[in-house]
Amino acid sequence: MSEPSTAAVHGSELLLQLFVMLAAAKLLAEGFSRLRQPAVVGEILAGVLIGPSLLGWVQPSPVSHLLAELGVMFLLFSVGLEIKPAAILRVGRAALLVAMLGVLVPFGSGFVLMEAFGGSRIESLFTGTALVATSVGISARILAEMGLLETRSARIILGAAVIDDILGLLVLAVVSATARGAVNVAEIAVTAVLAVAFVAAVGVLVPRLLTRGGVHIGRLAIASPYFVVSLLLCFGLALAASWVGVAAIIGAFLAGMALAEALEVHRDVHQQVRGVTELLVPYFLVEIGMQLKLEALEQSYTLWLAAAMTAVAVVSKLAGCGLGAAALGWRGALQVGAGMVPRGEVGIVVAQIGLAAGVVTDDLFAAVLAMAVATTLIAPPMIRPLFRR
Amino acid sequence: MSEPSTAAVHGSELLLQLFVMLAAAKLLAEGFSRLRQPAVVGEILAGVLIGPSLLGWVQPSPVSHLLAELGVMFLLFSVGLEIKPAAILRVGRAALLVAMLGVLVPFGSGFVLMEAFGGSRIESLFTGTALVATSVGISARILAEMGLLETRSARIILGAAVIDDILGLLVLAVVSATARGAVNVAEIAVTAVLAVAFVAAVGVLVPRLLTRGGVHIGRLAIASPYFVVSLLLCFGLALAASWVGVAAIIGAFLAGMALAEALEVHRDVHQQVRGVTELLVPYFLVEIGMQLKLEALEQSYTLWLAAAMTAVAVVSKLAGCGLGAAALGWRGALQVGAGMVPRGEVGIVVAQIGLAAGVVTDDLFAAVLAMAVATTLIAPPMIRPLFRR
Incomplete structure (x- = not known):
């Protein structure tokens, strides 16, 4: 067109x-799947x-951010759809x-780590907090891809992720x-009280209302x-969760779970949710990758801090959650521990709050x-062999 | 949360x-469906x-605009999926x-109308242009809802919308x-040549490639x-269309049509596309409604101009397209004419270009x-009775 509008070009x-x-x-x-590696890592x-x-073809933008948020919301919603509250x-x-x-x-380990790296008291507290909250989306995606959402370990991971989110919220407060x-x-x-009451009310009342x-x-x-009612419940509970202060994705997960029984026979709804999920989840995963700032890691202090923090993040979740799941035996404990390793966007949000409050340096961020x-990249290759039968 | 980040609040x-x-x-x-009126009008x-x-609860924003654009793109894509190129x-x-x-x-009528309202030569040309391009999304949605996409009239409407878009593009140029x-x-x-070549190439080559x-x-x-390949083809051809200067939705429609034969047996893909469509199309329809500026119509000149322009827009498309489809008999000609009445976002884009070029006044806009x-509101109540058997 010889004279396109700015809107059209945009x-x-x-x-x-x-x-x-x-x-x-x-x-x-596709490449990673062919090499029998997790597709999420590829994305x-x-x-x-x-x-x-690296290439700089795409920058994180409000648009990519919106699609990423919707993506992780529908991801947790679709995982909830596979799980009944009783389970x-x-x-x-x-x-x-x-x-x-x-x-x-992880909180204690993160605190000690940052003290050792010469951080201030408040920096150490923020580092501990950033290590707390599990981002369950990645693990949920892998377990769903492997068809293992019905295992006991998978259910413990999902249940623990909900509680973990509430505890993380309190630590952050x-x-x-x-x-x-x-x-x-x-x-505080x-x-x-609000967070616990919300989860309890939604987890118990909404499924009953829907069944009736x-x-x-x-x-x-x-x-x-x-499908329309499912969408409205997903948006509505995600919104209610974020008002109470819990992550919106927890609300979406609870919405899915509440619908799991009511929609059991509606195969079409599962395919419709799947359509939305397959469209939007790649934007969530690509957005995570775009957040990485390789050039910030050229400074040796930051690089060592990042490496040490990653090691502590993996080992402390594996140990803490594994210990909590010791009753499942070695393999079960490691399954649960590995499933709780990814921090994803939650740790990033904590660090952003610290940055905005002026108590977290650019290096630490x-x-x-x-x-x-x-x-998030390390977890999938740990989870897959542990769960393979 | 006691101190949420701006990102979280946002x-x-x-x-x-x-x-x-x-x-x-x-x-x-739901209300309109119960009263046996078109759901799209309600939305x-x-x-x-x-x-x-009116209420001012929601403002058009880059986000609503993005979802609206994706909505109309997937709407035309899903309509294309129901139609084979041969048809x-x-x-x-x-x-x-x-x-x-x-x-x-419509171009001639719009020109004469604006001359009568005392517009300059260039204002009259822009008014004529704004009356040219049919926005086929609304008609397609209604015909799909009624299960009438396979009728001869519906196919003529869709085929004519593709050609109409190319002609509109040339008039605008x-x-x-x-x-x-x-x-x-x-x-020019x-x-x-580019626009015609694009439609011909995509309409003929891509279906063959996909079948093989x-x-x-x-x-x-x-x-x-x-589903993933379908998504990539939809985005890819929408993008290619917008590069050539044709509307992105025409590319999405051609992508759907090219896939119609290749995906014939994949019921899941249709449900997955339907999930995306049901989520996004409401944003397209709500965005259209949000564009209306009732307070601008309080001036009597603008109100009369809008009323006259609407009347001319309806009658001129009905007459022009109806004449073109006279071979179908009275009823068929009126079906086709009514299906081409909605102008939707295309007329708005034309007016925006005129506004940006400084040749269209705020009143005319x-x-x-x-x-x-x-x-867009008048067309559905005309289309439904004409198509009802």
Whole structure:
């Protein structure tokens, strides 16, 4: 066109970005799958490759960020769809122990590590906090790909990830308050009660409402009524979770789980959710890879800090969560421990809060970013052999 | 959370917007479906209701715009999936006649109208251009909802929409060049040849390649290989179309059509595309409604201009396209004419180009916006009774 509008040009550049991200993710996924390596690792490395660190073809943008957030939300939603609430409640006690030890050990280890690297007290507290929260999306994706979501270990991982998220939220509240100079016990207690009440209410009430009200959904006049109601519940509970202060993806997971029984017979809905997931999840994985800043690691202090932090992050989750799941035997304990290793976007958000509050240096931020991406890349090759029968 | 990051707050506000848009669209769709009215009208009115014109709960934003663009792209893609290329070629001559008269009559009528309203020569040319391009998404959605995509009239509408888009592109190139003061015949000839060559090449070559290469897709190691290849083809051809200067949605439509034969047996792929479509199309419809600026119509000149332009837009397409389809008899001619009435986003883009070039006033822009939304709202209640058997 001889004189295209700016909107049209913008639209076509955007389309090019979206195409390049999807194509790169799927090309490397195909390569990794052929080499019998996890496809998720290929898709994250696609982000490293085309992102600012190497080729610079695509930059993280509000658009890629939006698609990534929607991607991880629908990923957890689709994982929830495969799991009935009763299956998680049955492993509740084990999951609680795994989550608690999986928070305490990494927090303590991270704190000690940063003290050893000469960090201030508040930097050490933030490093500990960044090591706490598991990003369950990657593990869930691998277990779903392997068809192993119904194993006891997988359920403990998913249950523990929910509790882990609440504990991580409380640790973050305490540490943020410390950074501001005043810990308000009442406020933190309210946060805790709200989060637990939300998960309990959604985990128990919504499935019952859906089981009773499911017949009414089929009577709606709109097209694809079950899928539309599923979408609204996913968005609604993700939103409610983020208002309470829990991660939106936990709300999406609970929404999926609540729908698992009501939608059991609706094969079409599973395929429809799968369509959305297959479209959006690559953007989540590529975005993780694009976050890596290789040039920040050229400084030897940052590189060593990142390497040490990654090692501590892997070993402390493996040890803490493994200890919590000791009753499952060696192999089961290692399965659970490995499943809790990826930190993904949650650690990055913690570091961003510290950066915004002015208590985290650029070096520490770069190291946390590298740790988050590295743990996410390391976990899949650990999980797959441990779960292979 | 006591100290959420700006990213987290931003995320939760965004989630709220997405939820409100989807929920409002589906609530009004349900209401309209129960009253036996077209669901699409309900979803567009949801946008008018929650948008800046009335409640002001949600504003058009880059995010809503992105989801809307993806929505209409996947809408046309899914429509293409239902139609085999041979079915369109069979109505090729009829579609060509419909498209040509459907461009000439509205262009001439729009020009005369604006001259009568005291517009300058260039304003009249832009008004004519804004009345040219049919936005086929709405008609396609209604015909798909009614299960009538396989009728002869529906195929003529879709075929004519593709040709109409190319003709509209050429008219826009000529008018834009006139606005700049110099019509470059060579440049416009290149545009024309490129657009026709693109549609011909994609319409003929890609289906053959896919029919021969289809077996290889099944041998890919990634999950959901057919769906992933479909996504990449949809993005890729939409991108190629926008580079050539044709609308991206025409590329997406051709991608769907090229896949129609190769994917005939893959029911899962249709459900997966449907999942994406059901999620994204409401954002396209709500975005149209949000574009309407009721307060701009408080001025009586603008209101009259908008009303007259809408009337001319409806009658001229109905007459032009109906004449082109006269061979189908009265009813068939009216079906085709009504299906080509909606202008949607294409007219808006034309007016934006004029606004950016400084040759279109704010009044005229507001009137074109109102005409685009109004023709989109008027078409469904015309189409449904005409097609009902």
